[in-house]
Amino acid sequence: MRILQVSAELFPLLKTGGLADVTGALPLALAAAGADARVLLPAFPAIAAGVADARPVASFHAPWGEPALLRFGYIDGGAGRLLPTYLIDSPALYDRPGNPYEGPGKQPYGDNHRRFAMLGWAAALLAQGLDPLWRPEVMHAHDWHAGLAPAYLSFARQRGQGADVRSVFTIHNLAYQGQFGGWAFAELGLPPEAFQVEGLEYHGDVSFMKAGLFYADRITTVSPTYAQEIQTPEQGFGLDGLLRARSGALHGILNAVDETVWNPATDAHLAQRFSxxxxxxxxxxxxxxxxxxxxxxxxxxxxxxxxxxxxxxxxxxxxxxxxxxxxxxxxxxxxxxxxxxxxxxxxxxxxxxxxxxxxxxxxxxxxxxxxxxxxxxxxxxxxxxxxxxxxxxxxxxxxxxxxxxxxxxxxxxxxxxxxxxxxxxxxxxxxxxxxxxxxxxxxxxxxxxxxxxxxxxxxxxxxxxxxxxRPADWGTAAEHYLTVYQEALAH
Missing domain, CATH: 3.40.50.2000 (Glycogen Phosphorylase B;)
Incomplete structure (x- = not known):
């Protein structure tokens, strides 16, 4: 199975929280289970520096005209593992120091709607054959940063492009939704019908998180209990109604621990290893x-x-x-x-x-x-x-x-x-x-x-x-994800 993982960060190259740990470990675990897994990332400086021999694959433009270059290389996953990686090379959007989401004053960048729409746009183009040598069967988007990917793919399928590709969207934290003013919609390249309640419109704004939840073929989140909690008003952050409506497509899969990184018996950071x-x-x-x-x-x-x-x-x-x-x-x-x-x-x-x-x-x-x-x-x-x-x-x-x-x-x-x-x-x-x-x-x-x-x-x-x-291996989690992918493909 060919699987494209779409994320804004990935351990060990760029990490602001647990999202990076998951996106760094899951594709390697999928590969160990026999899948052909690749990742798509923005070429933030820390990420670009960690991708070896990133060769050009194709040039393309964002819906608002921004030029970009798709590159392909490999990330060293440790323990002799290589992670095939696509980079979105767009210096005007991504070549900025520090945090990938905020400027030096700890305020979100004013063009974040463009920066992360580009991530979803590139993912959907890959699903439609942007790389002539490889096309995914499943596109797996992580958190609001990649939330537009399922939306772009859904409308492409309506046009007969990428019709055999299915999308999975994972909620890592529903509290962070990627919400932008309604003015941003005009730049996203989506048809007018997407900007409504039955779409990505949220109280007059654009919600990247809602886009992922509404348009993805399957939804996952990172624990079984959280999958239940987010369907309640207390923890649904305004999206509990949509999640209840899509409960049949929602799965809770518990995160795991990458034992090549977190293992006291082999951890070189410790004063003395132990087990x-x-x-x-x-x-x-x-x-x-x-x-x-x-x-x-x-x-x-x-x-x-x-x-x-x-x-x-x-x-x-x-x-x-x-x-x-x-x-x-x-x-x-x-x-x-x-x-x-x-x-x-x-x-x-x-x-x-x-x-x-x-x-x-x-x-x-x-x-x-x-x-x-x-x-x-x-x-x-x-x-x-x-x-x-x-x-x-x-x-x-x-x-x-x-x-x-x-x-x-x-x-x-x-x-x-x-x-x-x-x-x-x-x-x-x-x-x-x-x-x-x-x-x-x-x-x-x-x-x-x-x-x-x-x-x-x-x-x-x-x-x-x-x-x-207590067992907490990514091999078990990967098998659960593969089951969800199969369900999406059968949908």
Whole structure:
């Protein structure tokens, strides 16, 4: 099966969140399952620099006249794997430093509607034969940035072009919808009938997310629980009615972990590699913890449970709960290490707490991939108290590295973490700490339960061993996606 993955970012070349981890791992897993998988990406500087020998394939123009060149090369996927890659070479749109979505002032670029319409347009042209040597059977578009791809393909099929190609659209986070004023529609090259309620019109605006949801042959999202949640007014962000109407085409497929990148037994970023076979006491992890404490300027104390946050620093991630619970965490004898960036007030709040108690709290503002690995390697608990969470990879990395997740029971967090309730402890299924209501009191109780379990080393080691054994491989996820592709092709 020939599959084109369409995305705005891809690990390890360009990453702003979990989307890049998924789009970096899924095509390689599909290839391992026997599929002919390729990716299509904008030629942002960081991406273009990582694609070897990108040769010209075809030139084309956007609907508003912007010229572009399609190139083809390969990304090194690690472990001897090569990922076939198409690049959209359009310097006027993509040759900009820093974040792919925002300018230096953290404001979205004013021409983002063009920049990401170009991504969808190029995908649809590939489905219609832009590359004379390769044409996909399935076009898989990821998140709002690629949301116009299914729309362009749908109208092309009505004209008899790309008629045998099917589209799949994946929601990675419904809260970010790619919404632009209605004035933008005139530049998109879609017929007038697309700008209506039964199309991509949304309260007078253009919604790239709605385009993907309305026109794709199949829709997926990144966990089974989130697939149910987004059909409710509480988490549907105004699109729950459309999602309920299309529930027969909607599938929740849980994200996985790329074990060539996230594996404590082979992770070169760690002070010492470790795995379960070394023994339940995990001497290697203990050395990672001591090294991390030293690196961050924390007191080197094996008895102090080390809690970490590796996240965007936003209210959606529930980190005001962490800020409000810092005093209780310290009173319990714990330490806290934070890595991330986001809302300025939250960055400053974590900085101030770290400055006040540098031996107990560390805050690193920004993102540092090697440090993230060391944090998971040394941590005892990873805090993921999100208000909503489509899937979440942070808790999966924690499970893999023996850092027990403390999570709000929502979305993919509910699908991946089993609470240390008595019955789960007795059954040997517990892997972390789960609280039900998004309230300070519920978070505080979960925090106390984490301290209580830490005071019982034998039980702690048993839960940690269960967590580290939890399967989360991309091979299984890829098989689920292949089933969805087959359904789309049979549609």
């Amino acid at each position: 379960m076979p070394e023994g339940r006491r995990m001497a290697g992890k203990a050395r990672c913890k001591a090294a991390l404490q030293h690196e961050l300027g924390l007191a080197v104390d094996e008895r102090a449970p080390l809690f970490i946050v590796v996240s965007r620093l936003t209210e959606q991630k529930g980190l005001h709960l962490v800020l409000g619970g810092i005093d209780a965490l310290l009173e319990g004898g714990g330490q806290l290490a934070v890595l991330g960036s986001g809302d300025a007030w939250m960055e400053q709040a974590f900085r101030e707490r770290a400055t006040a108690q540098p031996k107990r709290i560390a805050a690193r503002i920004g993102y540092d991939e090697p440090l993230a690995h060391r944090l998971f390697g040394g941590a005892d608990v990873v805090l993921v108290p999100s208000r909503f969470e489509p899937c979440g990879l942070t808790q999966m990395y924690g499970l893999r590295y023996g850092a027990l997740p403390l999570v709000h029971r929502v979305g993919g967090l509910a699908d991946t973490v089993v609470d240390c309730a008595l019955e789960n402890m007795a059954e040997g299924t517990a892997t972390g700490f789960v609280f039900e209501r998004f309230e300070r009191e519920d978070y505080a109780r979960a925090l106390r339960r984490a301290f209580a379990l830490y005071e019982r080393p034998a039980d702690w080691r048993r839960v940690r061993a269960t967590a580290m054994r």
